[in-house]
Amino acid sequence: MRVLLAEDSGVMRKIIARALGSLWIDEVVEAADGVEALELFGDGSGIDLILTDWNMPNMSGLELIQKIREDGHKIPIMMITTESEKQKVVQAIQAGVNDYMVKPFDQEMLQMKLRRLLPQRQQAT
Amino acid sequence: MIPTQDSWLSALDQSIHEVVGMMSTAGLDASPACPVTHPLGGETVQVCLSVSGQPAHRIRIIVSSRAALGWTAELVGQPQESIDEMVLDAVGELGNMIAGATKSKLSTDGVSRDLSIPSVRRTTCDGRRGDSDASAGSQLRYGYAGGRIEIAVEAITD
Numbered sequence: 001m002r003v004l005l006a007e008d009s010g011v012m013r014k015i016i017a018r019a020l021g022s023l024w025i026d027e028v029v030e031a032a033d034g035v036e037a038l039e040l041f042g043d044g045s046g047i048d049l050i051l052t053d054w055n056m057p058n059m060s061g062l063e064l065i066q067k068i069r070e071d072g073h074k075i076p077i078m079m080i081t082t083e084s085e086k087q088k089v090v091q092a093i094q095a096g097v098n099d100y101m102v103k104p105f106d107q108e109m110l111q112m113k114l115r116r117l118l119p120q121r122q123q124a125t
Numbered sequence: 126m127i128p129t130q131d132s133w134l135s136a137l138d139q140s141i142h143e144v145v146g147m148m149s150t151a152g153l154d155a156s157p158a159c160p161v162t163h164p165l166g167g168e169t170v171q172v173c174l175s176v177s178g179q180p181a182h183r184i185r186i187i188v189s190s191r192a193a194l195g196w197t198a199e200l201v202g203q204p205q206e207s208i209d210e211m212v213l214d215a216v217g218e219l220g221n222m223i224a225g226a227t228k229s230k231l232s233t234d235g236v237s238r239d240l241s242i243p244s245v246r247r248t249t250c251d252g253r254r255g256d257s258d259a260s261a262g263s264q265l266r267y268g269y270a271g272g273r274i275e276i277a278v279e280a281i282t283d
Contacts, residue, residue, distance in 0.1 A: 010214050014200075055240060055242055082240065087232075102225075103222050104147035105147070
């Protein structure tokens with residue numbers, strides 16, 4: 001199980017990776033922006049879940065999701081962001097996000113959401 | 126309805142309490158006693174973000190080195206000894222979360238606002254009242270982890 005984590009804050013990547021550490025994840029592939037995330041995603045064959053921030057330099061998380069969905073990938077995607085206004089959440093859902101988590105977040109809540117997303121993929125494969 | 130300066134300050138105050146309460150075991154010290162017990166002097170970290178709108182607003186958060194080190198230690202789970210890239214990053218994320226939560230609280234007016242990516246830099250001040258950049262606008266002050274956090278917000282008129 002490989003997770004692609006797109007987040008421009010190294011500290012936040014560390015916190016999220018820590019939450020992932022207690023789950024059945026083999027590897028967390030880290031990207032500092034949407035462009036790097038898209039490159040690491042490649043054809044999508046080696047990634048089982050994407051976690052992405054919204055506000056990042058070069059390419060936002062929203063643009064990243066749009067590009068991945070435009071290419072027809074059905075991989076589960078969760079957005080983890082400070083954007084919590086209703087209009088923003090709707091925008092993310094329309095772009096194709098499967099789940100949404102607002103910062104600041106509780107580690108247990110994040111793990112609960114991740115558990116809910118990951119088995120979907122396990123059952124599908 | 127356009128949020129007033131008081132609305133901004135109230136939203137910022139609620140937001141910093143939520144963010145620190147959720148991410149840190151160290152609590153915030155309410156403002157009245159702070160100028161005496163937690164002087165903002167020496168090296169500090171300043172994070173600046175802008176929020177779009179009519180008018181747009183600029184939020185500045187100035188964190189004393191002690192508070193910045195304490196906050197970073199809470200996030201990464203290990204003690205920090207000096208202001209390095211990780212500390213700047215952690216303080217930037219503090220600003221990001223506070224500004225994001227504030228923006229959400231003000232969204233009851235139905236306006237969707239955009240938040241800039243935080244700009245973070247080291248600053249120095251001698252701790253005298255009114256010396257910090259944050260004193261230019263309406264201001265909130267807190268004690269945190271034996272240090273000090275100040276938040277200022279101002280409308281961008283140019």
